[in-house]
Amino acid sequence: MEIKLDRKKDYITKSDHKEQIMKYLSWKIKPFALYHEIREISRIFNFSPEEIESILKELEDENKIFPLTAEGPRDIHYMLKADIQLQLLIDMKKSPQKPAFLISSRLSPSNNWRKEEWVIIIQDYVLGKNLKSQLPSYADFEPLRYILMHMPTFPEWMPFFQNIPIYIIDTLFHEYKYIWASGLLHPNITCMINGYFENEKIEPTIREKYKLEFAFYQYILPGHINEIPQKISTDMPEGMYYHAIYHQYRGDLSKALDLYSQSLKGMNTKTFDNALLNLFYTIALLNDSTIESKKTLRNLFMRDYLPSEMMPAQLLALYALNEKMESAIEHILYNYDKFSPLVKVLIMLITHHYQLQKKIKLNISNDEIQQFIDADHLKLLQLECSLDFSPYIGKADCLIQEIGFPPLLPPFQKMNEWERVLALLLDKSKELSPKNKEKKESSESQSRIIYRIDRHNNINPYLQKSKDGIVWSKGRIISLTTFQQGMSEMNETDHALTLCIKKLSNDWEEKSRMRFSGAKPIMQLVGYPLVFSDENPERQITIRKEEPQITVIKTTSGFKIESNVDTNKIEGNYMVKREKETLIKIIELRNFQRDIILILNRISIFPLQAEKQLTEVLQELNKNFIIHSDLPA
Numbered sequence: 001m002e003i004k005l006d007r008k009k010d011y012i013t014k015s016d017h018k019e020q021i022m023k024y025l026s027w028k029i030k031p032f033a034l035y036h037e038i039r040e041i042s043r044i045f046n047f048s049p050e051e052i053e054s055i056l057k058e059l060e061d062e063n064k065i066f067p068l069t070a071e072g073p074r075d076i077h078y079m080l081k082a083d084i085q086l087q088l089l090i091d092m093k094k095s096p097q098k099p100a101f102l103i104s105s106r107l108s109p110s111n112n113w114r115k116e117e118w119v120i121i122i123q124d125y126v127l128g129k130n131l132k133s134q135l136p137s138y139a140d141f142e143p144l145r146y147i148l149m150h151m152p153t154f155p156e157w158m159p160f161f162q163n164i165p166i167y168i169i170d171t172l173f174h175e176y177k178y179i180w181a182s183g184l185l186h187p188n189i190t191c192m193i194n195g196y197f198e199n200e201k202i203e204p205t206i207r208e209k210y211k212l213e214f215a216f217y218q219y220i221l222p223g224h225i226n227e228i229p230q231k232i233s234t235d236m237p238e239g240m241y242y243h244a245i246y247h248q249y250r251g252d253l254s255k256a257l258d259l260y261s262q263s264l265k266g267m268n269t270k271t272f273d274n275a276l277l278n279l280f281y282t283i284a285l286l287n288d289s290t291i292e293s294k295k296t297l298r299n300l301f302m303r304d305y306l307p308s309e310m311m312p313a314q315l316l317a318l319y320a321l322n323e324k325m326e327s328a329i330e331h332i333l334y335n336y337d338k339f340s341p342l343v344k345v346l347i348m349l350i351t352h353h354y355q356l357q358k359k360i361k362l363n364i365s366n367d368e369i370q371q372f373i374d375a376d377h378l379k380l381l382q383l384e385c386s387l388d389f390s391p392y393i394g395k396a397d398c399l400i401q402e403i404g405f406p407p408l409l410p411p412f413q414k415m416n417e418w419e420r421v422l423a424l425l426l427d428k429s430k431e432l433s434p435k436n437k438e439k440k441e442s443s444e445s446q447s448r449i450i451y452r453i454d455r456h457n458n459i460n461p462y463l464q465k466s467k468d469g470i471v472w473s474k475g476r477i478i479s480l481t482t483f484q485q486g487m488s489e490m491n492e493t494d495h496a497l498t499l500c501i502k503k504l505s506n507d508w509e510e511k512s513r514m515r516f517s518g519a520k521p522i523m524q525l526v527g528y529p530l531v532f533s534d535e536n537p538e539r540q541i542t543i544r545k546e547e548p549q550i551t552v553i554k555t556t557s558g559f560k561i562e563s564n565v566d567t568n569k570i571e572g573n574y575m576v577k578r579e580k581e582t583l584i585k586i587i588e589l590r591n592f593q594r595d596i597i598l599i600l601n602r603i604s605i606f607p608l609q610a611e612k613q614l615t616e617v618l619q620e621l622n623k624n625f626i627i628h629s630d631l632p633a
């Protein structure tokens with residue numbers, strides 16, 4: 001007798017299981033690890049691990065769940081797409097019958113409450129409990145930002161979103177901005193309008209600022225350059241840079257540079273937070289070709305480890321100024337996979353346009369650039385790529401006619417290396433004419449930046465002045481915002497230190513959102529002479545780097561192990577210790593060196609009978625530590 005399988009019933013069962021799994025994952029709120037959830041789902045629903053794994057793989061193939069960036073395979077966490085997760089949670093909220101896991105798997109407030117409070121509050125909202133007047137500003141919302149920023153898409157989530165503290169909403173807007181400004185994706189317009197543009201809880205001036213920032217998606221990326229004068233005002237700095245782009249495409253370079261300058265000054269910064277804007281500004285400075293513009297470019301880009309939104313502009317500037325590019329290229333190759341789609345597109349464009357493929361080996365194809373920019377709202381990027389990439393070379397005339405302007409990127413001029421060197425020497429000699437050189441030397445002799453370190457290793461930069469270069473003023477403190485943006489008095493060390501300032505939050509007061517302390521800036525100051533005590537400014541501080549050392553001392557009771565690493569002072573891969581008021585010691589530790597020190601610290605003294613094993617261990621450790629030992633070699 002032939003047995004017929006009920007395929008339809010099997011499909012219905014799997015579909016039902018899939019829906020239950022998706023509801024459960026949405027209820028988790030936070031990102032989840034697959035290997036952990038397979039066990040949990042199997043325990044809760046009594047599904048087989050094989051079926052669960054198959055369903056999760058299917059969800060990933062359907063782009064309903066996606067992986068987050070992680071260092072290794074075991075660290076990968078996944079999330080449901082925000083619109084799916086938020087809709088599932090609303091469905092559960094509206095349903096009179098709640099799934100059993102809504103209660104059984106819920107976190108209790110006492111369970112790591114500060115870290116989990118957002119999860120608990122969202123779950124309470126789904127269960128129909130009353131919201132507090134305002135959601136917690138102190139709790140960690142970072143893992144949930146993807147869900148929170150998309151809440152205004154759904155009217156049912158607006159009561160929750162309206163209660164989020166304003167500074168968190170501002171953070172969410174700028175997180176969402178990445179999607180359409182750097183990610184080159186379509187934003188949800190309903191979400192933008194409900195959550196940010198027409199949210200009456202946000203001050204009108206801030207809402208207008210958000211609309212201006214969104215104009216990058218509305219007018220720049222799709223190439224609606226000619227609409228800018230009628231649609232965007234220059235009352236705010238953000239509006240000025242759109243008008244600068246308009247005048248730049250029209251060929252009015254003087255007006256464009258003036259607007260760029262006013263915009264940056266109005267925002268109190270030296271660069272923009274968007275890679276395309278930085279590239280356009282750089283092109284304007286290069287086309288100006290004055291000594292002053294070239295100085296500005298060198299001040300901006302003759303630095304290592306710039307943020308990613310500066311990398312395409314830096315690459316173009318270094319190439320056009322005939323400067324060495326090796327360090328910037330190395331940084332690009334190392335970090336390329338982490339760059340946003342916009343940064344990748346611009347690097348690919350500059351690499352192709354200026355025939356740098358031999359130096360920047362990225363294996364760029366026409367298909368790769370097409371997958372990023374082949375959309376109607378990215379016509380301007382297509383225009384700029386129309387001289388170099390085959391999908392758009394054939395469309396160049398149509399794109400020029402549609403947008404109304406030719407590409408901005410300066411044309412490629414083939415130059416031999418000796419020609420580049422001579423051009424660079426000519427530029428340098430013009431910059432350092434006798435008059436300019438005298439002015440530069442005078443400036444260097446009259447001002448300098450020093451650093452005062454307090455007993456908690458907080459660093460405060462000061463600007464000192466002198467008439468003769470011998471006697472210096474007490475100095476005035478430099479705000480961390482000004483310092484991070486760069487100053488004309490800065491040398492190479494100062495520029496490197498600007499990258500060590502951390503932004504802690506989006507509070508508006510500088511002291512609460514900027515941090516200049518820790519091991520990394522201390523490491524930059526090793527051997528630097530302009531470091532002083534904050535408590536006693538006349539006292540110079542020496543910062544000394546040491547290698548990790550292990551000392552074995554034989555005593556009557558055994559072998560005592562000591563180290564120059566104080567385990568209580570370890571911070572990440574560094575140990576920083578204030579030996580005395582005028583001396584700071586820093587040791588850089590690789591992961592295994594740190595682990596070895598911590599392991600040795602578990603035993604204060606080894607017995608005499610351990611001599612043979614201890615000798616063998618020290619012989620191995622001698623490859624990576626400086627060893628001082630009473631044991632025979």
